[in-house]
Amino acid sequence: MQHDIEIAYLGIEVPDPTSLSTFFGDVIGLVPGEPAAGALTWRNDAAVQRLVVEAGPADDATYLGFEATDAASFAALATRLRAAGYELHQGTDEERAARRVSDLVHTMAPWGVRVELVHGLARDPGGFTSPLVPGGFFTEGVGFGHTVFATLAFDESHAFLTDGLGMRQSDWLEMEIAEGIELEVRFYHCNERHHTVALARAPFEMPQRLHHVMVEVTDRDDVGRAFDRAWGAGLGIANGLGRHDNDGMFSFYVVSPAGFQVEVGHGARLITDDWDDNRRYDRISAWGHQPLTPP
Numbered sequence: 304m305q306h307d308i309e310i311a312y313l314g315i316e317v318p319d320p321t322s323l324s325t326f327f328g329d330v331i332g333l334v335p336g337e338p339a340a341g342a343l344t345w346r347n348d349a350a351v352q353r354l355v356v357e358a359g360p361a362d363d364a365t366y367l368g369f370e371a372t373d374a375a376s377f378a379a380l381a382t383r384l385r386a387a388g389y390e391l392h393q394g395t396d397e398e399r400a401a402r403r404v405s406d407l408v409h410t411m412a413p414w415g416v417r418v419e420l421v422h423g424l425a426r427d428p429g430g431f432t433s434p435l436v437p438g439g440f441f442t443e444g445v446g447f448g449h450t451v452f453a454t455l456a457f458d459e460s461h462a463f464l465t466d467g468l469g470m471r472q473s474d475w476l477e478m479e480i481a482e483g484i485e486l487e488v489r490f491y492h493c494n495e496r497h498h499t500v501a502l503a504r505a506p507f508e509m510p511q512r513l514h515h516v517m518v519e520v521t522d523r524d525d526v527g528r529a530f531d532r533a534w535g536a537g538l539g540i541a542n543g544l545g546r547h548d549n550d551g552m553f554s555f556y557v558v559s560p561a562g563f564q565v566e567v568g569h570g571a572r573l574i575t576d577d578w579d580d581n582r583r584y585d586r587i588s589a590w591g592h593q594p595l596t597p598p
């Protein structure tokens with residue numbers, strides 16, 4: 304599938320970046336990248352950094368980078384964002400160096416996270432291996448993973464993703480999760496990954512914008528091994544093993560020490576050029592995904 308963008312990296316800000324090192328390294332199985340000024344970085348493929356954990360008070364995601372597949376796509380996307388009315392700022396030399404990219408423009412997404420459009424994210428010629436995830440992560444042509452944000456600015460955020468970034472809605476979820484409480488989530492793709500961003504309509508201002516970030520492993524057993532590590536570490540399992548109804552992903556959700564969740568998954572179905580399954584779902588999961596309490 305021809306595509307223009309995929310997630311390059313996610314920026315997280317917590318008071319102490321080392322507070323997430325055991326979690327990302329020993330539980331999720333990411334591999335440390337080179338530390339940057341005041342930040343720790345993590346990798347899940349040959350890209351030199353996919354997750355950047357910076358020191359600061361936000362306790363949340365603070366920026367999300369989208370990598371254009373080539374210079375022409377970068378220029379076209381920047382033009383498209385400006386034409387849709389979003390003010391783009393040129394990245395500084397320091398910002399390009401910190402993000403390890405050759406080109407960078409940025410704007411503020413309506414859900415309150417800075418979105419960066421980049422080109423030329425550096426790759427390690429030595430490739431990538433994770434001792435804990437021997438099968439590696441599925442990123443080729445689909446980027447780092449997916450991110451899900453909760454926002455009061457739901458309609459504005461939908462317009463930003465579709466009119467601004469040129470994403471398409473894959474499908475959506477609408478269900479009553481408790482008496483009188485509706486859940487609405489919309490899922491968006493920009494490449495073969497079923498969704499690269501999803502938006503949840505927040506009922507009120509949420510403590511964190513980032514609900515979860517998902518990494519997809521290529522071997523189903525690596526989901527199980529990650530589950531065992533999360534369980535063994537005594538972390539909160541927001542959702543045990545299960546399979547989503549819409550993207551078909553087999554996964555679980557572990558609560559990070561910073562509050563947001565990480566989903567480790569495998570085997571989601573892929574978007575095709577002739578995708579015509581943009582429809583409503585009324586359940587999150589076909590089976591499983593129950594909240595679990597460690598013994």
Ligand SMILES: [Fe+2]
Binds near residue numbers: 449451515517566
């Ligand atoms: Fe997810």
